[in-house]
Amino acid sequence: MQELAVALAFSVGACAGGGWWSLRRWSQARHLLDTPTSKIRSAAQGYAEFYGVLEELPEARICGPLSGKPCLWWRFKIEEYHSDGKKSSWRVLERGTSEAWLRLVDATGECLINPAGAEVRPMIREVWKGNLRHPRGPAQGGLLGWLSSGKEYRYTEERLQAGQPLYAIGDFRTSGGGRQGLDLAAAQGEVIREWKRNFAGLLQRFDSDGNGQLDEPEWNRLRLAAQLEAEDRHRQHSVLPAQNHLGKPAEAQPFILSNAGEDELARRFYWQAAGGALLCLAGALATAWLLGIKQF
Template sequence: MLENATAWAIHTPAGDFWEAVIYLGGFGLFCFFAAFYYLLRARIIEDTPTSKIRSAAQGYTELAGYCELINGNPIKGPLTGKICTWFSYKIERYRRSGKRSHWSVVEQGKSEELFLVKDDTGQAIIDPEGAEVTASIKDIWRGSTRFPERYQGEKKRAWPSLGLKRYRYTEERMHPGDPIYAIGMFITRGGDRAEFNINRDVRELISEWKMRSDHLLVVHDKNQDGELDMKEWETVREKALEEVLAYHDELRLSPIVHFLGKTSDSRRPFLLSAFAESRLVKKMTLCSRLAIAGFFLTGIPAVWLIAVRLAQ
């Protein structure tokens, strides 16, 4: 086998050789980075302690509980119409070109509607935008129309069904009552636990005022010379501080609301899973090991083939 590989590396036309090596090496490089990607996520999950919602610290936090809908309009899977707390969907069409055939995506999307995570101490609102989600249910089926016939009532039929199942539908969901593991940025608004950055809020408020410079001059340009001097700017800052402190006092008197959402740090993933932490860690570890195996099976052979080729 080694002799055959050596002969192939030496005698294959340059164009075919480099095309094959680029694909092989590219996949190996992808596997190399994927191994660290999944290993890092597994380590983060293991090293972050699970908190109770009522006593969770502000910042990057891990929660475990169950899903519930927020009072109001229910969330429905767009392909099945089933009530859920989160969904993603994909519609694919089977296409044939000569001897080649493949499934191409014609429509896909995911829910960004808010829902709740609850435990025995309280509840938090989850904003799933930007989350990596592992759902509890994944339905896959086929049909002959752009939209599934079981949910045809809310979609106009494009053409009569001919019995040709050229479409494939995929819908993933998490349902009310499902267990959920969540790790992301935890923020509390309202109540005595609310934390504020006064200097930052003052700067942001003044920046908003600067966008309405005409109004700023009308209110604070006392000598009416068309610009604000140092003393007038000091008045602006005092007014901004006064409004920020009043707003903070108002928030402290409002009911406590907890939020969990995406982070601004790419090294700290926002993960939502319908499965337990231990199962998620096993999945990430397995993916990392498979990626390492893929690297050794493709990346190293690609380097060896290049070395053989260049040695001739």
Template sequence: MILGQPWQIIAIIVVIALGSLYFFAHFFKLGRLIKDTPTSKIRSAAQGFVELEGIASQDHTPIPSPLSQRPCIWFDYRIEKRVQSDKSTSWRTISSSRHPGPLILDDTTGQCLIRLKDAKVYGGIRTSWMGNSPFPTSLSVDRQDSFLQFGNYRYTETIIAPGSPLYALGSFTTKRPIEGHSREGAMGSIIRRWKENYDDLLTRFDRNKDGKLDDKEWELVRLAAKLEAENMEQDLINMEDINYMDKASGQPLIVSTEDQRDTGRKFMWYALFFLLVFAGTIGYFVYIMKPFF
């Protein structure tokens, strides 16, 4: 049967071989990046592609995770329904969501906001359990650690808790709050805001009480706005720099709660697996092609 369909088999082999070769190169590159990129401190990190290690910090009260209500600063969940056919059983995802972030990495020398768009997040606290409703009930949550699990719905949730170890590899940028600030633009915004309450503007600056602002009174308005804009500018100068990590074009953004060595080894094991798949596929191709030579 195989030899009667050589071109179909060859097409499948080519797809598997190319796919496994791609994933081998992908995970091997990630493993090498983690191994070869030195860990930086936020305070002295260079602008560009860097590696950071610290803990997951928070600037707000932890949020309850959607399924188990555990306190966290990030979550990812999936709800699946059992689908039965005549010959097999499969699971169909009916709901899923992921917290958009950002995460805050603190390494004692500073903090960095990790923007999670296009990020690959690994690790965290993962739990999976079953139940009989499209959304987990408190009863099913209470028995999520039970050895005996049953039901037609499967719930999977991963969270990152405050204080968890945090590793990040991506594009690092430091921005000063004063950057992009324009004193003239700030003055214009302040005056426009004041004009929205014209009666209050008259109360403050209509010195001759004629119900309108003349040229000299408008000069007072502009002077007051200038002083407020200068105070705003000084506040921005005194603010701490803001550090970001994003995904740069052509480079990954990896976030993990695991030790960086464990994360790197995991990628190298993935790479080895796909290399073996590639080698096995090529070996099978040679085997089935022998009768043709």
């Protein structure tokens, strides 16, 4: 009975997981194909798709943590081989992902990308093995080297490099350059909240009768001063050069950075959706069969 319950749990899990994966990949493929490709300079604010070339940021000098090769972004994994004579497996010891921003350039402009939360699919993926936990670490000698000589490690490193093509889809925003409108009420409220953090200074500026509180005329003068301050800050911000940013959408929309193009990605996602649907169907059939056995 216990074995039947375990098998039933696996079949239900396969059905649910396969269905979820199929719907997710199908939805992502539709988002990719239904979102038009934009040029950076003329792109509308919000969810957008771009093709361009990766270029270095002037202040960024990044190398892959395992290979030491120069790159713009990396992801790595270190695994250790385990075997007890009956079964063997690779156990993950370390993994990590770069948090460095990326610079995407097309014929019309450039966009800075925050890769946090993105599904990144690099063209470069290197896998190799060694007998040191970290491939760039110093060689171990003496007793410690002898004890660790029998261990085997596998290293995986993925990288994005300058000059590579990049397909990017995510939430696009532009600041500065006169692109942002002024929500005067919100900006005024932000200025007042900022001034309230130094309430003594606020009283010194607007408490004209010195009674330690702000009456209606004084509040009116404060609001007018905050409005003028908000308008002045907006004017100063508008003359700054426009800066474009791409990041993770607030809604459940795909955020993808890939060296492969839209058509190739959509094709892969459709195949993965089909695989998930087959797993869901197999799980459903297995569940029905196991429930039939249980009744008998």
